[in-house]
Amino acid sequence: xxxxxxxxxxxxxxxxxxxxxxxxxxxxxxxxxxxxxxxxxxxxxxxxxxxxxxxxxxxxxxxxxxxxxxxxxxxxxxxxxxxxxxxxxxxxxxxxxxxxxxxxxxxxxxxxxxxxxxxxxxxxxxxxxxxxxxxxxxxxxxxxxxxxxxxxxxxxxxxxxxxxxxxxxxxxxxxxxxxxxxxxxxxxxxxxxxxxxxxxxxxxxxxxxxxxxxxxxxxxxxxxxxxxxxxxxxxxxxxxxxxxxxxx
Amino acid sequence: xxxxxxxxxxxxxxxxxxxxxxxxxxxxxxxxxxxxxxxxxxxxxxxxxxxxxxxxxxxxxxxxxxxxxxxxxxxxxxxxxxxxxxxxxxxxxxxxxxxxxxxxxxxxxxxxxxxxxxxxxxxxxxxxxxxxxxxxxxxxxxxxxxxxxxxxxxxxxxxxxxxxxxxxxxxxxxxxxxxxxxxxxxxxxxxxxxxxxxxxxxxxxxxxxxxxxxxxxxxxxxxxxxxxxxxxxxxxxxxxxxxxxxxxxxxxxxxxxxxxxxxxxxxxxxxxxxxxxxxxxxxxxxxxxxxxxxxxxxxxxxxxxxxxxxxxxxxxxxxxxxxxxxxxxxxxxxxxxxxxxxxxxxxxxxxxxxxxxxxxxxxxxxxxxxxxxxxxxxxxxxxxxxxxxxxxxxxxxxxxxxxxxxxxxxxxxxxxxxxxxxxxxxxxxxxxxxxxxxxxxxxxxxxxxxxxxxxxxxxxxxxxxxxxxxxxxxxxxxxxxxxxxxxxxxxxxxxxxxxxxxxxxxxxxxxxxxxxxxxxxxxxxxxxxxxxxxxxxxxxxxxxxxxxxxxxxxxxxxxxxxxxxxxxxxxxxxxxxxxxxxxxxxxxxxxxxxxxxxxxxxxxxxxxxxxxxxxxxxxxxxxxxxxxxxxxxxxxxxxxxxx
Numbered sequence: 001x002x003x004x005x006x007x008x009x010x011x012x013x014x015x016x017x018x019x020x021x022x023x024x025x026x027x028x029x030x031x032x033x034x035x036x037x038x039x040x041x042x043x044x045x046x047x048x049x050x051x052x053x054x055x056x057x058x059x060x061x062x063x064x065x066x067x068x069x070x071x072x073x074x075x076x077x078x079x080x081x082x083x084x085x086x087x088x089x090x091x092x093x094x095x096x097x098x099x100x101x102x103x104x105x106x107x108x109x110x111x112x113x114x115x116x117x118x119x120x121x122x123x124x125x126x127x128x129x130x131x132x133x134x135x136x137x138x139x140x141x142x143x144x145x146x147x148x149x150x151x152x153x154x155x156x157x158x159x160x161x162x163x164x165x166x167x168x169x170x171x172x173x174x175x176x177x178x179x180x181x182x183x184x185x186x187x188x189x190x191x192x193x194x195x196x197x198x199x200x201x202x203x204x205x206x207x208x209x210x211x212x213x214x215x216x217x218x219x220x221x222x223x224x225x226x227x228x229x230x231x232x233x234x235x236x237x238x239x240x241x242x243x244x245x246x247x248x
Numbered sequence: 249x250x251x252x253x254x255x256x257x258x259x260x261x262x263x264x265x266x267x268x269x270x271x272x273x274x275x276x277x278x279x280x281x282x283x284x285x286x287x288x289x290x291x292x293x294x295x296x297x298x299x300x301x302x303x304x305x306x307x308x309x310x311x312x313x314x315x316x317x318x319x320x321x322x323x324x325x326x327x328x329x330x331x332x333x334x335x336x337x338x339x340x341x342x343x344x345x346x347x348x349x350x351x352x353x354x355x356x357x358x359x360x361x362x363x364x365x366x367x368x369x370x371x372x373x374x375x376x377x378x379x380x381x382x383x384x385x386x387x388x389x390x391x392x393x394x395x396x397x398x399x400x401x402x403x404x405x406x407x408x409x410x411x412x413x414x415x416x417x418x419x420x421x422x423x424x425x426x427x428x429x430x431x432x433x434x435x436x437x438x439x440x441x442x443x444x445x446x447x448x449x450x451x452x453x454x455x456x457x458x459x460x461x462x463x464x465x466x467x468x469x470x471x472x473x474x475x476x477x478x479x480x481x482x483x484x485x486x487x488x489x490x491x492x493x494x495x496x497x498x499x500x501x502x503x504x505x506x507x508x509x510x511x512x513x514x515x516x517x518x519x520x521x522x523x524x525x526x527x528x529x530x531x532x533x534x535x536x537x538x539x540x541x542x543x544x545x546x547x548x549x550x551x552x553x554x555x556x557x558x559x560x561x562x563x564x565x566x567x568x569x570x571x572x573x574x575x576x577x578x579x580x581x582x583x584x585x586x587x588x589x590x591x592x593x594x595x596x597x598x599x600x601x602x603x604x605x606x607x608x609x610x611x612x613x614x615x616x617x618x619x620x621x622x623x624x625x626x627x628x629x630x631x632x633x634x635x636x637x638x639x640x641x642x643x644x645x646x647x648x649x650x651x652x653x654x655x656x657x658x659x660x661x662x663x664x665x666x667x668x669x670x671x672x673x674x675x676x677x678x679x680x681x682x683x684x685x686x687x688x689x690x691x692x693x694x695x696x697x698x699x700x701x702x703x704x705x706x707x708x709x710x711x712x713x714x715x716x717x718x719x720x721x722x723x724x725x726x727x728x729x730x731x732x733x734x735x736x737x738x739x740x741x742x743x744x745x746x747x748x749x750x751x752x753x754x755x756x757x758x759x760x761x762x763x764x765x766x767x768x769x770x771x772x773x774x775x776x777x778x779x780x781x782x783x784x785x786x787x788x789x790x791x792x793x794x795x796x797x798x799x800x801x802x803x804x805x806x807x808x809x810x811x812x813x814x815x816x817x818x819x820x821x822x823x824x825x826x827x828x829x830x831x832x833x834x835x836x837x838x839x840x841x842x843x844x845x846x847x848x849x850x851x852x853x854x855x856x857x858x859x860x861x862x863x864x865x866x867x868x869x870x871x872x873x874x875x876x877x878x879x880x881x882x883x884x885x886x887x888x889x890x891x
Contacts, residue, residue, distance in 0.1 A: 057493040063324040111803040125433045128383045129426035132702045134305040137383035144394025154387040170366045
């Protein structure tokens with residue numbers, strides 16, 4: 001199959017960007033969209049042009065490095081699927097595909113499709129952990145955790161930190177990301193001692209990074225490659241409220 | 249006949265009985281007092297399981313830690329992709345497990361090419377890893393009673409593998425990452441993401457810093473410290489197509505090798521049996537399907553050569569469940585090297601399936617019938633989902649098609665019992681070192697080793713080093729720093745200066761083909777000698793005809809890859825050279841000339857029970873092989889049998 005591409009090109013954070021047209025011929029439907037971009041970059045390199053910069057690493061949907069807005073949708077048309085897992089069979093022969101970076105105040109563009117997501121690391125730094133030094137832990141089976149609680153914790157722990165939730169949100173809110181970590185620990189006995197401090201600090205850091213607030217659009221849930229539910233945000237709100245009352 | 253030269257380095261294995269070595273050694277190790285720890289700085293390169301756990305633990309102890317990674321966030325290091333699980337000798341299942349049995353399985357699984365003392369320590373600390381991770385909030389799978397669940401993995405007859413669905417690596421890494429970010433919050437660890445280490449700085453024979461490229465700005469940066477810890481992973485991407493992430497590379501370890509660190513057992517590479525089959529040159533990587541699938545999936549091929557019927561149309565009695573047939577004691581759970589070679593043999597003999605005829609079936613039909621679809625979805629849901637996204641086939645309805653792929657490298661920088669390389673001050677952890685898996689790694693043991701090294705080994709041994717070494721203060725204006733930076737800049741200028749016709753990717757693909765064909769699942773002298781010649785020719789052509797697009801002072805992934813591939817040529821050559829000298833078959837290293845009548849690996853313990861550690865002598869002079877002989881005082885070497 002052949003595809004036409006409109007790809008966002010931008011030389012740096014303060015440079016203007018534009019959508020540039022490209023064509024890639026003889027694309028196999030089994031290729032991933034990133035492999036299709038690899039082929040485009042081979043062609044650009046051979047012509048002496050700068051390749052299109054984009055982040056990707058594991059190429060199997062778990063590291064969270066990749067993330068493109070494809071035809072207006074974060075990670076493209078398939079649900080519960082990262083950009084790197086998206087295959088060209090999801091597109092039609094001759095289709096024009098628009099490819100853009102995550103767009104959010106909290107994620108400044110570095111170059112082309114590469115953005116700076118270090119705000120996520122700073123949110124985790126503000127309390128996305130349980131304070132236990134190496135060597136201090138008791139025997140793992142000394143703290144039983146019900147199967148249901150463990151499974152629910154795992155549902156939100158599955159977050160890969162890709163940032164699609166922010167890219168899809170009309171407010172560019174990082175609520176789903178932040179809530180996923182807060183909810184994971186809120187559901188586990190190990191997380192109880194620090195739950196108030198954690199909720200307060202992480203939410204405040206999220207706000208400080210310039211992400212918007214949540215207004216329940218649900219776009220985040222729709223694009224999340226790990227299908228993390230918006231109910232998670234309700235848990236974060238409850239945790240935050242509770243923390244505000246308890247620490248007042 | 250001249251006697252071989254004695255191994256010039258001391259592995260520093262402590263005295264005492266095997267089960268007491270680590271405890272006795274810890275009593276003797278020197279300590280850095282709490283007040284002095286904050287005066288000591290440590291560079292940790294890499295944020296995977298080994299790097300993140302080391303950086304976090306060293307930070308907790310009070311050292312000033314500088315932690316570097318090539319990704320935009322430490323949470324994305326490739327440990328994140330490990331699926332199946334982590335071993336630990338907890339014996340929670342009451343099925344006869346013990347530290348001894350985990351040690352023995354690992355030594356035997358590695359085909360008796362690892363050090364007893366290192367492997368025993370690994371088995372000893374394994375139990376504390378699980379405690380630590382559970383306390384961090386890692387959501388391991390649990391039973392209804394609230395206790396931890398276990399499953400079985402290859403090469404073991406007990407259930408000792410702990411797991412978090414099919415994303416254990418992700419959850420363990422996020423646990424280590426959270427501990428790391430806590431230290432960032434505490435101010436003990438400074439984080440340097442999007443940095444690629446391009447050289448080690450050695451001053452007065454001791455590792456004192458690194459030179460790296462800021463991948464955002466392209467600037468070359470220098471960092472000094474009292475010690476350097478490398479945890480930069482393995483080198484499977486030398487094959488181009490592998491299950492590793494596309495940014496995984498050997499540059500950090502290779503440049504340390506060129507600075508004097510010996511490289512041990514480079515030919516010990518693991519080809520993982522359960523991966524998606526290769527498709528073509530446009531493919532960027534191969535995808536692994538966790539070994540845990542072999543708990544419930546059955547591997548088979550049609551009994552008739554070239555049988556083109558759909559799998560559902562092939563009746564039960566016309567299928568060859570060859571692993572169960574050949575290895576009845578372990579069945580589908582034989583170790584990885586055995587399973588991979590069996591699949592290759594089946595396909596070479598014409599029984600393979602799929603368009604290329606180079607794949608075999610992994611069938612869940614029987615397990616779904618026995619346990620129900622829901623149970624299988626609970627155990628492997630994310631893997632089945634991933635398989636379907638890639639292949640457009642529903643593995644609940646039709647068997648998966650799988651074929652072996654490069655996955656893990658047992659070889660790596662040589663380290664002593666302290667995990668210190670032959671360059672004093674340079675410690676190497678996890679997959680980047682050679683130490684614990686011999687010639688073949690068992691499933692669920694990589695996560696165990698990475699975390700053992702980072703959480704429990706290096707915090708002790710590095711303290712011992714820092715307390716013992718006399719280190720003068722250095723700063724980054726030292727001539728060795730200047731020289732290292734100049735070297736890095738010259739290499740970049742050379743890469744950009746060629747302005748040839750072929751892309752880096754084309755060269756990498758060709759190098760990968762040579763290695764896969766001649767230094768892959770089976771090797772022989774003729775192929776290896778040819779590979780040495782063709783790798784050299786390709787490398788020479790690379791430096792005459794590669795095309796890399798500048799500039800060097802901006803974000804430029806093409807330039808990053810060019811430097812990595814330049815190193816892969818040299819490493820690939822060393823792999824072939826090592827495979828050629830090792831005139832035996834062991835673990836993942838299979839020489840066609842050395843096999844039993846049944847086609848199994850035939851070791852030569854008399855002549856090859858050694859670690860092959862190579863010394864770089866500059867590009868124009870051949871490297872020199874040093875042999876560290878392996879003493880087995882506690883296990884009896886036997887022909888591995890899983891029948």
